[in-house]
Amino acid sequence: MANLQEERPDDGVELGVLTDLAGYHLRRASAAFAADFARVLEGTGMRQVLFGVLSVVAANPDINQGMVGRSLGIQRANMVALINELVELNLVEREVAKDDRRAFALRLSPIGQDILAECIQRIRAHEEEMLSDLAHDERGRLIRLLMRIEAKERS
Amino acid sequence: MANLQEERPDDGVELGVLTDLAGYHLRRASAAFAADFARVLEGTGMRQVLFGVLSVVAANPDINQGMVGRSLGIQRANMVALINELVELNLVEREVAKDDRRAFALRLSPIGQDILAECIQRIRAHEEEMLSDLAHDERGRLIRLLMRIEAKERS
DNA sequence: TATTGTTATACTCTATAACTATA
DNA sequence: TATAGTTATAGAGTATAACAATA
Numbered sequence: 001m002a003n004l005q006e007e008r009p010d011d012g013v014e015l016g017v018l019t020d021l022a023g024y025h026l027r028r029a030s031a032a033f034a035a036d037f038a039r040v041l042e043g044t045g046m047r048q049v050l051f052g053v054l055s056v057v058a059a060n061p062d063i064n065q066g067m068v069g070r071s072l073g074i075q076r077a078n079m080v081a082l083i084n085e086l087v088e089l090n091l092v093e094r095e096v097a098k099d100d101r102r103a104f105a106l107r108l109s110p111i112g113q114d115i116l117a118e119c120i121q122r123i124r125a126h127e128e129e130m131l132s133d134l135a136h137d138e139r140g141r142l143i144r145l146l147m148r149i150e151a152k153e154r155s
Numbered sequence: 156m157a158n159l160q161e162e163r164p165d166d167g168v169e170l171g172v173l174t175d176l177a178g179y180h181l182r183r184a185s186a187a188f189a190a191d192f193a194r195v196l197e198g199t200g201m202r203q204v205l206f207g208v209l210s211v212v213a214a215n216p217d218i219n220q221g222m223v224g225r226s227l228g229i230q231r232a233n234m235v236a237l238i239n240e241l242v243e244l245n246l247v248e249r250e251v252a253k254d255d256r257r258a259f260a261l262r263l264s265p266i267g268q269d270i271l272a273e274c275i276q277r278i279r280a281h282e283e284e285m286l287s288d289l290a291h292d293e294r295g296r297l298i299r300l301l302m303r304i305e306a307k308e309r310s
Numbered sequence: 311t312a313t314t315g316t317t318a319t320a321c322t323c324t325a326t327a328a329c330t331a332t333a
Numbered sequence: 334t335a336t337a338g339t340t341a342t343a344g345a346g347t348a349t350a351a352c353a354a355t356a
Contacts, residue, residue: 059171
């Protein structure tokens with residue numbers, strides 16, 4: 001890994017060992033993305049996590065909370081408030097599952113589909129902006145590298 | 156030997172539009188890193204953020220809180236408790252700055268230097284583990300890509 | 311006036327344990 | 334016994350506004 005130490009865009013402040021730690025840069029890049037994300041979704045009532053839930057529910061009609069949570073790395077307990085929020089916003093419909101009366105079957109409402117579509121449009125523009133310095137093949141390469149790191153997670 | 160880790164709890168669940176969003180994968184990869192990080196630093200009393208502060212203070216003796224915060228993207232107000240914590244742990248020494256009586260000059264204590272060294276050792280091993288699937292040139296490429304995204308952040 | 315550190319505050323995200331009702 | 338959803342709770346991280354001392 002060639003000398004990253006020489007690339008120091010900060011105001012004279014050295015980052016020390018952080019400079020060449022992937023974990024640090026992952027954190028900062030992720031935070032940079034998230035900070036702008038809030039601005040991008042302003043007015044839609046959506047947040048990063050809620051959008052994630054909408055996306056998974058849209059792609060898996062009648063999925064239940066637990067499975068949504070597991071796919072996104074969200075605890076069962078923390079899913080409750082998120083789903084309540086989406087139901088109260090009339091974005092998600094929640095019915096007792098026909099095959100398992102403990103579970104809820106989740107679906108997007110028509111409004112939920114509209115909101116999701118609107119968010120997707122904004123988010124695609126946001127990605128375009130954040131990744132504008134990266135060539136097209138670099139973007140794909142980045143995502144593939146990130147997926148290999150995600151796969152390393154231990155439960 | 157069968158690999159038990161192979162069992163993915165989100166089997167069959169589609170992520171929808173998230174699948175090819177860099178922001179999503181950034182978030183998940185960053186979370187994967189952070190989750191293991193806590194385990195790696197267990198017993199040292201350190202956390203991701205505290206380690207970041209130690210690293211910057213070590214690299215910039217007599218730096219003040221505000222500059223540390225700015226370099227790491229931490230608000231002034233939130234730096235207070237972090238520095239207090241490090242001072243109470245006897246890892247950081249805090250003196251009124253000679254050239255500016257509003258500010259504190261921060262330095263690592265001898266113990267702080269030891270703890271930092273210990274953390275660096277563990278973190279390097281952690282990085283090695285998390286990035287074991289990536290070739291050496293891929294790791295450098297990943298960090299460079301991430302730095303270009305960080306640079307996109309708006310203040 | 312601007313800046314350094316500070317307090318107070320609030321919201322989100324995350325993590326755990328214990329409960330209920332079904333399976 | 335195990336699982337789906339729930340409640341309660343607590344700890345972090347993050348964000349803003351306002352203040353005192355100093356520049």
